[in-house]
Amino acid sequence: MRRSRLDALLAAVQPRVLGLMVWGVFATQAGCAPFPESEQDALGSGTAAVTSGNILFVGNSFTHGNEEPVYSYNKAAVTDTNGSGQGGIPGIFKKLTAQAGFTFNVSLETASGQSLRWHHTNRASTIGQATWNTVVLQEQSTTPLPTSRGGSPTDFTDAARDLRTLVRAANPSANLFLYETWSSPTSVGTQGYPSGTVGLQAMQTDLRDAYFKAWRDLGFTGVARVGDGFMRAVDQNLADPNPADGISPGMFNLWSAQDSRHSSKYGSYLSAAVLFAKVTQADPRTLATGTGSAAADLGISAADAANLHRIAYEINALADPVVSGPTRLRVTGAAFTGSVTAGTPANLTGNAQLSSLTTSEGTFTNLVGATANGITSTNVPSARGTVPANANAAATGLGVHDGANNLNAGNFQFGSAFTAKTRFFIVDSTPTSTALGDDATVTLINASNQAVGSYSLALLANDFTGSAAGNTSTALATVSYTSGVASLTGNPVGTVQSKLGGVSFSLADLGVTDIASISGATGLRISSATLDPNVVGLYTVP
Numbered sequence: 001m002r003r004s005r006l007d008a009l010l011a012a013v014q015p016r017v018l019g020l021m022v023w024g025v026f027a028t029q030a031g032c033a034p035f036p037e038s039e040q041d042a043l044g045s046g047t048a049a050v051t052s053g054n055i056l057f058v059g060n061s062f063t064h065g066n067e068e069p070v071y072s073y074n075k076a077a078v079t080d081t082n083g084s085g086q087g088g089i090p091g092i093f094k095k096l097t098a099q100a101g102f103t104f105n106v107s108l109e110t111a112s113g114q115s116l117r118w119h120h121t122n123r124a125s126t127i128g129q130a131t132w133n134t135v136v137l138q139e140q141s142t143t144p145l146p147t148s149r150g151g152s153p154t155d156f157t158d159a160a161r162d163l164r165t166l167v168r169a170a171n172p173s174a175n176l177f178l179y180e181t182w183s184s185p186t187s188v189g190t191q192g193y194p195s196g197t198v199g200l201q202a203m204q205t206d207l208r209d210a211y212f213k214a215w216r217d218l219g220f221t222g223v224a225r226v227g228d229g230f231m232r233a234v235d236q237n238l239a240d241p242n243p244a245d246g247i248s249p250g251m252f253n254l255w256s257a258q259d260s261r262h263s264s265k266y267g268s269y270l271s272a273a274v275l276f277a278k279v280t281q282a283d284p285r286t287l288a289t290g291t292g293s294a295a296a297d298l299g300i301s302a303a304d305a306a307n308l309h310r311i312a313y314e315i316n317a318l319a320d321p322v323v324s325g326p327t328r329l330r331v332t333g334a335a336f337t338g339s340v341t342a343g344t345p346a347n348l349t350g351n352a353q354l355s356s357l358t359t360s361e362g363t364f365t366n367l368v369g370a371t372a373n374g375i376t377s378t379n380v381p382s383a384r385g386t387v388p389a390n391a392n393a394a395a396t397g398l399g400v401h402d403g404a405n406n407l408n409a410g411n412f413q414f415g416s417a418f419t420a421k422t423r424f425f426i427v428d429s430t431p432t433s434t435a436l437g438d439d440a441t442v443t444l445i446n447a448s449n450q451a452v453g454s455y456s457l458a459l460l461a462n463d464f465t466g467s468a469a470g471n472t473s474t475a476l477a478t479v480s481y482t483s484g485v486a487s488l489t490g491n492p493v494g495t496v497q498s499k500l501g502g503v504s505f506s507l508a509d510l511g512v513t514d515i516a517s518i519s520g521a522t523g524l525r526i527s528s529a530t531l532d533p534n535v536v537g538l539y540t541v542p
Contacts, residue, residue: 183199339352
């Protein structure tokens with residue numbers, strides 16, 4: 001029952017490894033150099049090069065452009081899935097990649113003023129096609145900002161998560177990039193930031209944090225740091241930070257003269273150059289600037305284009321920033337009582353209890369188990385000791401001899417208030433022949449099993465204790481189930497060995513910034529197509 005997950009993982013990894021191996025040769029032949037090895041090593045995300053295939057850009061006017069010459073640029077060479085005759089930044093991207101010798105089929109799915117949630121609701125049939133091997137997502141420009149600045153970061157991450165799920169369901173090996181947008185003179189005023197460069201920098205920091213938090217939490221391929229490129233152009237005195245008082249000699253305007261919010265031809269070209277560098281991992285400094293080039297087509301001088309290429313190069317060569325705030329933690333150790341045979345790892349031979357967990361925060365013994373109810377599952381529960389009476393008797397308390405197989409959804413109630421020091425944990429079970437960990441979504445619920453606010457968290461397989469297929473050395477324990485489905489118990493019963501791994505997380509990981517706002521929360525809802533929750537619980541850090 002875990003085969004499909006493993007197959008999908010292998011399918012996702014193999015093309016990227018191949019692309020990484022052949023890139024140095026391909027780029028040289030194409031005439032566009034890759035990043036030097038020392039600078040590739042500095043890239044925090046380790047993003048592999050994508051140099052061909054079907055790429056879809058999803059966004060609004062920050063993607064399709066707000067004015068000519070960008071709006072309809074190169075429209076004949078790209079596919080506007082909405083038939084609006086737009087070329088925009090995808091059109092520039094197409095021209096840059098053609099200049100570099102790459103072969104992309106470029107499409108855009110855009111709608112002015114709309115958010116990623118709108119695209120998920122109204123354009124899922126387009127975005128969810130298996131044909132896309134690369135998808136770029138651009139959120140409405142102020143949605144990722146903190147709520148205190150008029151944003152809705154939870155809406156952003158929820159929509160990004162749902163679109164990631166949609167794309168990967170159709171093509172598990174698809175690359176997914178987030179397109180980080182820019183601060184602007186107009187937006188810093190409307191969103192309550194200080195005026196001038198200080199406000200531009202503050203707003204860009206908030207946008208950067210939001211996009212990289214989504215990248216980290218949701219498992220995207222990478223972030224194209226377009227907005228950071230805008231700020232670098234300002235910081236290097238190439239772009240005028242205050243176009244309202246006239247453009248200073250020797251500078252250009254990154255923003256539209258119409259509203260100082262959308263991108264001008266310079267901002268759009270920089271956006272495409274950053275996207276080019278991030279997706280292909282090619283050096284944009286080698287792009288042409290003369291007659292017939294994208295820069296010349298748009299009326300951008302060779303000198304300005306060269307500076308924009310350099311900025312795109314410098315931004316992509318930066319290590320990915322470390323986003324401040326809490327992170328979910330792998331469980332790296334556990335202790336058990338009851339029917340346990342010591343070893344590395346320990347083997348559970350009957351009724352056993354989880355007595356402690358270890359993460360990078362320390363070892364904790366004050367464990368509290370959750371009472372499960374409302375579980376829906378594709379298989380019956382399994383057990384090593386006492387056989388669970390039903391699905392709702394599984395994954396309860398701190399007994400580690402039972403669990404629900406391939407959980408669809410379930411409610412886990414603690415019956416007590418949570419604090420900033422609360423750490424929730426899930427212990428997952430999988431056969432030793434597969435890798436530990438499963439994707440799951442966790443949501444805060446009240447005593448009536450209703451969601452509390454919009455507080456949810458996407459857990460990924462690599463958030464759990466690391467243990468590769470066929471390896472148990474780092475697992476928390478092993479267990480051979482004596483009841484349940486044959487794929488887990490074996491024939492004869494008890495001959496298939498499973499292993500346990502875990503993850504811990506906090507209220508902050510769920511997006512809670514005000515504890516009072518979740519005073520009604522008493523439990524968690526866990527949803528997953530493959531998670532086998534053996535134990536769900538919490539503990540408190542000092």
